[in-house]
Amino acid sequence: MAEINLDKIYSSFLLALEESDDEDSLSRIHKEFLGKDSVISKQRKNISKLSDLDKKKFGNKIKDITQKISLEIQNKKINLQKVAYKNREDKENSDISIDWYENTGSKEHIISSVMDEVVQIFSSIGYTVAHGPEAETSWHNFDALNTPVWHPARYESDTLYIDKKLQNLLRTQTSTVQVRHMKDNEPPIYIVSPGRVYRSDQLDSTHSPVFHQIEGLAVDDAISFTDLKGTLEFFVKEFFGNNVKTKFIPHFFPFTEPSAEVLVSWKDSNWLEILGCGMVDPNVFENVGFKKGTQGFAFGVGVERLAMLRHNIDHIKNFYDNDLRFLRQF
Ligand code: DAH
Numbered sequence: 001m002a003e004i005n006l007d008k009i010y011s012s013f014l015l016a017l018e019e020s021d022d023e024d025s026l027s028r029i030h031k032e033f034l035g036k037d038s039v040i041s042k043q044r045k046n047i048s049k050l051s052d053l054d055k056k057k058f059g060n061k062i063k064d065i066t067q068k069i070s071l072e073i074q075n076k077k078i079n080l081q082k083v084a085y086k087n088r089e090d091k092e093n094s095d096i097s098i099d100w101y102e103n104t105g106s107k108e109h110i111i112s113s114v115m116d117e118v119v120q121i122f123s124s125i126g127y128t129v130a131h132g133p134e135a136e137t138s139w140h141n142f143d144a145l146n147t148p149v150w151h152p153a154r155y156e157s158d159t160l161y162i163d164k165k166l167q168n169l170l171r172t173q174t175s176t177v178q179v180r181h182m183k184d185n186e187p188p189i190y191i192v193s194p195g196r197v198y199r200s201d202q203l204d205s206t207h208s209p210v211f212h213q214i215e216g217l218a219v220d221d222a223i224s225f226t227d228l229k230g231t232l233e234f235f236v237k238e239f240f241g242n243n244v245k246t247k248f249i250p251h252f253f254p255f256t257e258p259s260a261e262v263l264v265s266w267k268d269s270n271w272l273e274i275l276g277c278g279m280v281d282p283n284v285f286e287n288v289g290f291k292k293g294t295q296g297f298a299f300g301v302g303v304e305r306l307a308m309l310r311h312n313i314d315h316i317k318n319f320y321d322n323d324l325r326f327l328r329q330f
Helices: 002-019 023-034 039-049 052-092 110-123 138-143 176-184 225-240 282-287 303-311
Strands: 135-137 168-170 189-198 210-219 245-253 256-265 272-280 296-302
Touching: 002 023, 002 039, 002 052, 023 039, 023 052, 039 052, 110 189, 110 210, 110 225, 110 303, 135 138, 138 168, 138 176, 176 189, 176 210, 176 282, 210 225, 210 303, 225 245, 225 256, 225 272, 225 296, 225 303, 245 272, 256 296, 272 282, 272 303, 296 303
Parallel strands: none
Antiparallel strands: 135 168, 189 210, 210 296, 245 256, 256 272, 272 296
16 A cells, blocks of 8 residues: 555656656755655655564665665756757857958968969969978088078078077078979979978068968970070060060079079069079089989069069068958059
């Protein structure tokens, strides 16, 4: 009889639990079924009236039911909390990416798009792209490129070294990729190599300690200075338009002989230097293990410089400030 009572109590507990939908009603249920004057404690009081055998049996049953009830209340409480959090989250969950900034999509940075454009121009005449590391050895950056040990470009005031023995550095020019590419490949070679370079420069309107260059290299049978001129004139016209005038003036670079600077006059502006170039010095070919008599030309162009000229940008830092008012113009 006593046991039937307990079963009924348990069934009515389950009913009450099912109907409960907040923590208040749960604590009421807890009080009603497990509290000091609860139905179960009343049953517990009956134990003393039972025979020894029944005492044990009934006692165990009460213990079981008490445990079950308290566990189920606990679980229900956790579930209710989860539902409450979820509701709150749904209500409060505003998408912070919306309306925070005006949603205008993304856009390529002007430096990347100028680099892409130059690469496109050269790939249209058969050049492929080669890459090299930004952390380089002094050998690739200077020695292999025929740069004498006394050359000022090697000074710590110009170059950012990354070890005390000055054997490793942040590349100061993308010309390093010429060396790497020639070490791994045989002529004919037609490559351009866009990338970031580093110099120990103070920021001013035309200099930045980090900037971008595109190196070019062509090595093939009987390549001559005429090929160099024709190729760079084609590039300049493609990039600035047919009205641009081009002038080659003699210059010096350790890795080319003869060397030249290319100047452009555009929209009636003064002559402005845009790149360095020349016929690859035989010592460079020797350093990479190419046979005597190999011929080729190379050039190096500053990406920021190209962009500044074309868009009339007066300070190099505009490229790195990431001011959207500037970037959106291109
Ligand atoms: N590396 C040179 C610089 O950073 C640019 C350059 C000039 C590259 C002449 C060349 C070249 O390949 O032939 O100033």
